[in-house]
Amino acid sequence: MSEDLGGEDVVIDCCGSLFIAKKHPSGYYICPLCGRAVFFSERDLILHIGAHAKDRLKALHKAPRR
Numbered sequence: 001m002s003e004d005l006g007g008e009d010v011v012i013d014c015c016g017s018l019f020i021a022k023k024h025p026s027g028y029y030i031c032p033l034c035g036r037a038v039f040f041s042e043r044d045l046i047l048h049i050g051a052h053a054k055d056r057l058k059a060l061h062k063a064p065r066r
């Protein structure tokens, strides 16, 4: 039914946090957080998601205070 979307959902476990990523029929994954980065292995995707998570933590710590 939704096969025209050209991708299937895969669950990515990144340090205990679960993310739903799109897996393209051609075999690559698309980052669920930025939707731009493309990866050819699940491990690379997990590393990338981990980087997003770190950025978020950094952003929280660096929240501007005045």
Ligand SMILES: [Zn+2]
Binding pocket: 031, 032, 033, 034, 035, 036, 037, 048, 049, 052
């Ligand atoms: Zn990303």
